[in-house]
Amino acid sequence: MEALKEEIKAEAYAIESNVETLVETTPTSSLILPILVTLLLILIGGFLMKRHSLISSNKRSFVICGLQGSGKTNLFHLLTKGKLPVLTVSTLEPGKGELKLSEEYSNQKTFQDIEILDFPANPKLKTLYLTPHLHANLNSVQGIIYIIDSSNFDTKSCHQAAEDLLELMNITEGKPNGVDILVFANKNDLFTSKKSSKIKEMLEAEVSKIYQLKLRGLSKVDLAGKDGGEEDNDNLDLATKDGKFEFQQLEGNVDFAQGNIFKDKWSMIVDWMYEKIVN
Ligand SMILES: Nc1nc2c(ncn2[C@@H]2O[C@H](COP(=O)(O)OP(=O)(O)OP(=O)(O)O)[C@@H](O)[C@H]2O)c(=O)[nH]1
Ligand SMILES: [Mg+2]
Numbered sequence: 001m002e003a004l005k006e007e008i009k010a011e012a013y014a015i016e017s018n019v020e021t022l023v024e025t026t027p028t029s030s031l032i033l034p035i036l037v038t039l040l041l042i043l044i045g046g047f048l049m050k051r052h053s054l055i056s057s058n059k060r061s062f063v064i065c066g067l068q069g070s071g072k073t074n075l076f077h078l079l080t081k082g083k084l085p086v087l088t089v090s091t092l093e094p095g096k097g098e099l100k101l102s103e104e105y106s107n108q109k110t111f112q113d114i115e116i117l118d119f120p121a122n123p124k125l126k127t128l129y130l131t132p133h134l135h136a137n138l139n140s141v142q143g144i145i146y147i148i149d150s151s152n153f154d155t156k157s158c159h160q161a162a163e164d165l166l167e168l169m170n171i172t173e174g175k176p177n178g179v180d181i182l183v184f185a186n187k188n189d190l191f192t193s194k195k196s197s198k199i200k201e202m203l204e205a206e207v208s209k210i211y212q213l214k215l216r217g218l219s220k221v222d223l224a225g226k227d228g229g230e231e232d233n234d235n236l237d238l239a240t241k242d243g244k245f246e247f248q249q250l251e252g253n254v255d256f257a258q259g260n261i262f263k264d265k266w267s268m269i270v271d272w273m274y275e276k277i278v279n
Helices: 002-025 028-055 072-081 123-137 155-172 196-215 267-278
Strands: 061-066 095-098 115-118 141-149 181-186 254-258
Touching: 061 072, 061 123, 061 155, 072 095, 072 115, 072 141, 072 267, 123 155, 141 155, 141 267, 155 181, 155 196, 181 196, 181 267, 196 254, 254 267
Parallel strands: 061 115, 061 141, 141 181, 181 254
Antiparallel strands: 095 115
């Protein structure tokens, strides 16, 4: 009896140690790795699908872009929800929403189903989202609203805005009749704000300067078209007269307006949009 007990004990012990060795020798990495790879593929797939859905759209749309912290997301909320957001953080991926129509227009079909897109200002994110969106949807973009913080418009921000506009116009001017742009000088409730006429003058001078550098191969602004070729992709030659750039020489209209979205001085943006939808 005692011998049998000892035999069972020894067998149980042997099974236990076999299981332990099995667990120890099975490399956990060989299980974790496929799980990680699968998760990574799901994440990349999800990101690409989301990016694709943000980039391609057949709907008529307005694009909001411009300088960092200029009020783009606040305007996006006003246009899509009819009210200012409680708080905004710097935009990292595009926001998409439908234009909320005023009562006057709400039952008119022409004004329905218009998409509003709020793009991040960060240069890398701009290359990731805004540029491909414009290339892919130029025909459905009804207009571009470029927002500037007019209370903080110095040489540096003027240079940045001029580079941005040059890149934008080089894409939009590739389309017959171009795409209309509204440059909105926001935050004019602040006493340091500059008038939109002054901003326009500063931008024309800066664009001329950058354009001249570009012709001499000294500017980093990429004016090559989507396919990368240089020769026939420069769409801005005609807007430059005797080395001076003028917005009014472009195919598309570039309008300037000033106001602030905090104190309800932004109706000119909506008027401009309705005008573009009708035309
Ligand atoms: N004084 C004043 N401040 C404003 C006005 N519009 C927006 N702001 C403020 O400007 C800051 C930036 O506003 P956002 O709408 O987040 O700006 P944004 O352009 O989306 O910023 P990014 O996504 O970081 O590029 C916020 O603190 C707003 O409250 C305005 O008309 N007047
Ligand atoms: Mg934002």
